[in-house]
Amino acid sequence: xxxxxxxxIENYIFSKIARVLKQPxxxxxxxxxxxxxxxxxxxxxxxxxxxxxxLLMLGKKYGENRMAAAGVPLKKAEAHAKGCAxxxxxxxxxxxxxxxxxxxxxxxxxxFVREHLRGVKVNQxxxxxxxxxxxxxxxxxxxxxxxxxxxxxYLEYYEANQRDEKTGLFFWQDDIMIGIDNNPTVFFRPPRxxxxxxxxxxxxxxxxxxxxxxxxxxxxxxxxxKTRAEQLKSAINEYLWDERDGIYYSGDLSYHKTTLKxxxxxxxxxxAPTWKIMPMRVVxxxxxxxxxxxxxxxxxxEKCIARLxxxxxxxxxxxxxLASNEPMYNLEKTSNPSNWLGAIWGIxxxxxxxxxxxYGEEEIAKKLQKATIELYGKNLKKYGEFFESYQPESGExxxxxxxxxxxxxxxxxLAE
Numbered sequence: 001x002x003x004x005x006x007x008x009i010e011n012y013i014f015s016k017i018a019r020v021l022k023q024p025x026x027x028x029x030x031x032x033x034x035x036x037x038x039x040x041x042x043x044x045x046x047x048x049x050x051x052x053x054x055l056l057m058l059g060k061k062y063g064e065n066r067m068a069a070a071g072v073p074l075k076k077a078e079a080h081a082k083g084c085a086x087x088x089x090x091x092x093x094x095x096x097x098x099x100x101x102x103x104x105x106x107x108x109x110x111x112f113v114r115e116h117l118r119g120v121k122v123n124q125x126x127x128x129x130x131x132x133x134x135x136x137x138x139x140x141x142x143x144x145x146x147x148x149x150x151x152x153x154y155l156e157y158y159e160a161n162q163r164d165e166k167t168g169l170f171f172w173q174d175d176i177m178i179g180i181d182n183n184p185t186v187f188f189r190p191p192r193x194x195x196x197x198x199x200x201x202x203x204x205x206x207x208x209x210x211x212x213x214x215x216x217x218x219x220x221x222x223x224x225x226k227t228r229a230e231q232l233k234s235a236i237n238e239y240l241w242d243e244r245d246g247i248y249y250s251g252d253l254s255y256h257k258t259t260l261k262x263x264x265x266x267x268x269x270x271x272a273p274t275w276k277i278m279p280m281r282v283v284x285x286x287x288x289x290x291x292x293x294x295x296x297x298x299x300x301x302e303k304c305i306a307r308l309x310x311x312x313x314x315x316x317x318x319x320x321x322l323a324s325n326e327p328m329y330n331l332e333k334t335s336n337p338s339n340w341l342g343a344i345w346g347i348x349x350x351x352x353x354x355x356x357x358x359y360g361e362e363e364i365a366k367k368l369q370k371a372t373i374e375l376y377g378k379n380l381k382k383y384g385e386f387f388e389s390y391q392p393e394s395g396e397x398x399x400x401x402x403x404x405x406x407x408x409x410x411x412x413x414l415a416e
């Protein structure tokens with residue numbers, strides 16, 4: 001049955017992949033990639049990175065003839081992968097701010113740039129720009145198609161505006177466009193207080209990606225970028241690792257000192273907090289991303305993977321985006337925000353699978369691979385489509401049939 005599902009998935013992918021390639025449209029100047037059904041015509045940061053990664057991986061695996069027959073010749077895939085990064089760079093402000101998403105027109109056209117320019121503290125592009133650049137560079141062998149200074153300035157904007165001085169960790173400005181839309185450690189919580197494990201993990205990968213690009217171009221600044229990556233990984237292990245629970249958590253950076261006085265008596269005057277951050281002990285799929293990025297040492301990885309095996313995390317069809325014993329666990333079908341409070345998403349299964357493979361955990365990786373293939377295969381057989389997310393116990397779909405995006409990464413599992 002698994003082999004039948006593999007064939008079904010492969011055929012579906014090649015019948016659909018050309019749909020994600022879009023031509024320049026008004027404010028979007030370069031060819032780009034969208035997620036497919038539900039989000040067509042929009043350029044999203046981490047969706048476009050992972051979709052481009054999947055397309056280029058498919059190109060390497062299947063070759064020019066198969067890709068061209070599907071309407072995605074390799075040069076076209078390369079142009080659209082590069083175009084995604086070039087579009088974001090084209091919107092960069094003088095201070096390095098890059099918007100989180102782009103549309104050709106409509107209410108969201110230039111919205112985040114306009115908010116930023118009038119002084120609103122909005123999140124900038126999630127940390128996938130440098131990885132997108134590296135992805136296209138390695139595929140094409142061309143390292144001279146983009147402005148290196150703009151890419152560096154984007155990272156420096158993060159450092160100047162979304163980094164905590166005490167810990168060296170990065171935080172979200174608010175809960176808008178954070179990727180995991182309703183991540184309970186950020187969603188409806190005070191602005192600029194969450195050192196999200198998702199954000200910090202992918203920031204470390206951003207430094208590493210730009211370091212590789214600079215090194216390939218013979219730029220001496222590669223060494224400094226490597227140092228910054230190592231410093232951030234050290235901060236993640238120091239402040240976001242919880243030895244008691246054997247897992248990484250997001251951290252609460254909020255700090256408030258009372259100014260209340262009673263005559264000459266000032267409350268809480270003689271002992272300030274000695275800690276810099278408080279653990280936010282919420283288990284969600286982001287807690288396992290340090291495995292994907294190789295941040296955990298072997299001892300930490302072993303403890304993380306032990307937590308991963310628990311049925312509150314690992315369901316019949318893969319990784320719950322929020323552990324089922326968390327009080328916030330909720331499987332409603334919603335958009336605005338998309339619901340990440342326990343549903344199965346293709347990207348969470350993929351990233352955890354890659355992390356398990358990285359640490360040589362073949363048995364549980366194989367279990368997750370099989371669960372993911374069965375999930376996609378059963379839905380293709382029953383409904384004929386990929387979906388945005390799925391119910392963890394039944395495997396039934398939630399919203400947006402025809403959602404391709406990072407679901408295309410399943411092709412990497414098919415080869416195993």
